[in-house]
Amino acid sequence: xxxxxxxxxxxxxxxxxxxxxxxxSSSHKKARDIRHCRQFSHEACGRNAFxxxxxxxxxxxxxxxxxxxxxxxxxxxxxxxxxxxxxxxDIHRSVLLTPNFDDVGISVVDGKLQGRRGVAIWVAHFGYxx
Numbered sequence: 001x002x003x004x005x006x007x008x009x010x011x012x013x014x015x016x017x018x019x020x021x022x023x024x025s026s027s028h029k030k031a032r033d034i035r036h037c038r039q040f041s042h043e044a045c046g047r048n049a050f051x052x053x054x055x056x057x058x059x060x061x062x063x064x065x066x067x068x069x070x071x072x073x074x075x076x077x078x079x080x081x082x083x084x085x086x087x088x089x090d091i092h093r094s095v096l097l098t099p100n101f102d103d104v105g106i107s108v109v110d111g112k113l114q115g116r117r118g119v120a121i122w123v124a125h126f127g128y129x130x
Contacts, residue, residue, distance in 0.1 A: 001106045004083045005096060005124070012097055020127065023105025026052035027123040030067070034121050035111035040071055053125065062130045066095040070122040071113055077120030086124075101126040 006016040029052045033044040042049040053065050070082045070092075086092040106124045113119040 001079050001083070001108075001122075001124075002104060004079060005104060005106070008083070008087060008096060014097060014099055015102070017104040017126070018102060020058075020103035020105050022056045022058045023053075023103055023125040023127055024107065025105065026056045026058060027105040027125040028107040028109070029055070030125070031107045031109040031121050031123040034069070034071075034123070035109050035113065038113055040069065040113060040121075042067060042069065053127070058125075058127055060129070064098075064100055064128050066098060066101065066126040068092045068095050068122075068124040068126075071119050073116055073119055077122075082120070082122050095126060096124070098126065100128050102128045 002019055009016060033047065034040055037045040039045065049067055050065060053059050068086055070085055072081055075081045086096055104124060104126050108120050108122050111119055111121055113121060
């Protein structure tokens with residue numbers, strides 16, 4: 001998935017993203033929240049969208065952050081299906097292609113969501129420090 005993000009960014013003349021351990025951790029915890037609470041939302045489990053960014057220590061100094069979420073079954077839950085959905089959504093594409101973002105952490109967990117089993121829940125956390 002990181003390769004797909006970097007491909008999309010280079011097509012627009014943007015620098016590639018680097019995988020960041022803290023963002024990987026925050027995205028994984030957010031994906032688990034969505035699965036646990038069965039609430040597909042930037043505020044899953046009643047937590048602010050930036051809750052996990054803070055908890056893993058990402059928000060220090062001068063920073064910026066963004067989040068993309070997706071879920072799906074079958075081909076809609078694959079890397080290609082998810083990336084296609086994000087690139088075909090104005091808001092998700094704008095986050096993915098934010099020029100200031102340097103780092104990314106992407107996670108996927110399987111679970112039950114909205115009455116469906118075997119759902120892939122994707123979370124991408126983006127950020128920068130200056």
